[in-house]
Amino acid sequence: MLRHATKIVATIGPASSSPEILEAMIREGVSVVRLNFSHGVAQDHVERARLVREAAARVGREVAIMADLQGPKIRVGKFAEGRVQLEPGASFVLDASRTEAGDLLGVGLDYKELPRDVRPGDTLLLNDGLITLRVDRVQGEAVHTTVLLGGELSNNKGINKQGGGLSAAALTAKDMEDIRTAMSFQADYVAVSFPKSASDMEMARHLCHMAGAEHGHRPFLIAKIERAEAIPRLPEILQASDAIMVARGDLAVEVGNAAVPALQKHMIRLAREHDKVVITATQMMESMIVNPVPTRAEVSDVANAVLDGTDAVMLSAETAAGRFPVETVREMANICIAAEAHDKFELDADFTGKTFSRIDQSIAMAALFTAHHMNAKALVALTESGSTALWMSRYRVRSPIYAMTSRQTSQRRMALFRNVHALLTQTHTERETVLREVEAHLLHQGVVQQGDTYVLTCGEPMGTPGGTNMLQVCRVQ
Incomplete structure (x- = not known):
């Protein structure tokens, strides 16, 4: 029997794909295993799903499998040297028509619609907000910008628009193929990245039902709340979903870091009021990617999510690529137990x-x-x-x-x-x-x-x- 009421979602990857590590993580308290479809190919996920089911059977406890779809690739292209160092005040061009590798002057785009989504004065945030660009003008397929906050920009880093407004559809052709893969091993949950409205979730459910029909399987759907546009539409998105994920990474870039804690509390409360499940995610135990113990701030972060009533807390790179996947799960479970001991019952x-x-x-x-x-x-x-x-x-x-x-x-x-x-x-x-x-x-x-x-x-x-x-x-x- 689990010692804690709050569930733990763990992402598996190179650090946690062995039968021994998977089994140990489940014993330490993992209830849901996340397969990140942003990495790897279909057969990788099929194989990992098999390993999860086998490990759970050895432990004697069923766990759920979550297939997390990649969603639209709103990213820059590649650089000739793999990376550039952008300085504040420099000009930099994001060019959807560019085919050659990028340099200090500009780079191509995986996301070809960017020139139609922005206008002068808009702020673009790259690499999880570590680099800030101001849009000066748009000429054809080229977005001319000035670097406000510089830093190292490397291949395929993400692009966000401050305040939201990028038009990319939530479901891509790759996502549709990945849904078929997820249904082949009957994933229990499918997480949809970047939904903006209930219609995005309704489309995902329709695709899941079609792909799962031959297996007689219908998964539960999770809406990952990571776009600014999703916030005012939360009630309708909740109605069209079975669960939501407070995806604090991209959401923080779009709405600002300071707005996220209050939004997290609001989303947890709203999900529970609508009889939906809620997961709190992103950087919960980030330091344990390389360290054997969490920071005190991370302990408080996890504990506060538990006290707010989240159903689950999620680990990403900590268990997928970190040095201490089993220890991270153990530490998170202990934090959940300690927080729940002080929970109020009203x-x-x-x-x-x-x-x-x-x-x-x-x-x-x-x-x-x-x-x-x-x-x-x-x-x-x-x-x-x-x-x-x-x-x-x-x-x-x-x-x-x-x-x-x-x-x-x-x-x-x-x-x-x-x-x-x-x-x-x-x-x-x-x-x-x-x-x-x-x-x-x-x-x-x-x-x-x-x-x-x-x-x-x-x-x-x-x-x-x-x-x-x-x-x-x-x-x-």
Whole structure:
């Protein structure tokens, strides 16, 4: 059983693709493994997905696989020497028609639409905001700029426009091919990069359903919030998604570093209010790429995300390319445990003014209220789709939530839900048989002992998705 309610997402790459490292990371607390489709080819991801499933089986715990799409390549081209040093005040040309390698005077563009997306006075931020250019004029396919903040610019570094406004579509031809690859190994989650509206997510879902049809698979979708345009459209994007990712890297470049902490809190709160899952990502333990311990600032960053109610915290280069992937996961898990020990439980206040029109959702909320006031040792949801467990996980409660399902796809999806421990059970139509199985498992895991109470929800008749209609308070005999 995981010791922490907040889930850990870890990106795998060269540093973590061996069976031994993967297994160790899962044992230390990884619940979701991220495959970054910005790197590698299709067969790399297929092979890594296989390794993840095998490692999880050896550990005896299912983990979810997230396929993270690359999205549009809004980047400069290549330089003759691989890099240049830009000085403040210098002129520099970004030329969509340029075919030769770049130099100190200018460079070509992977993103050919840039000349139509900018106008004089706009600010362009390159290489995650480390270099700043002011647009002076646009002539044909060439964007003439002045360097405001200089530095080293190397091949294929990213371009952002301050305040947003780049027109690149969220889904590229490469993304569409990558969706087919992800569906071939039945990725549990697909993360869409740079969505600007609900229609971007609806298109991604349509493509996923088409590609997954032959496998009978439908993944959950994650909207990565990293464009300024996405912020005012968050409610509609949330409705079209199953989860969001607070992708603080590109978002910070577009809206400014200082705006991100408040936006992070806002997005976490909004996602939970909309019954959606939320991941906090980017540079959470960045120093551990090369150091065996995190900085105090990184510890505070992770802890604050946990206290804000994020479902998961994510590791990127720390586990994909860092020197200490296993140690990083262990440190992050310990931070989650320490933060959760000081979490506040205000369930009654959370319910103030809330109404529930669905029977199954009303039962889930009643179970939370009952478990909270009876100090129950566990909440148990017999759920086929995972919806009951999701609703329960939107509120802070002391009791761990055990989701019992006969569907492996549901079990894996629930690996991302905060405070939910998803377990695979046999399909039973007899409630008493299921109750005996549930109680035996809770006793075996040491969650309950004789005399303890736990709260259970299920549906009658059993095994019907969306049919949760019963609550029972159980005492261990």
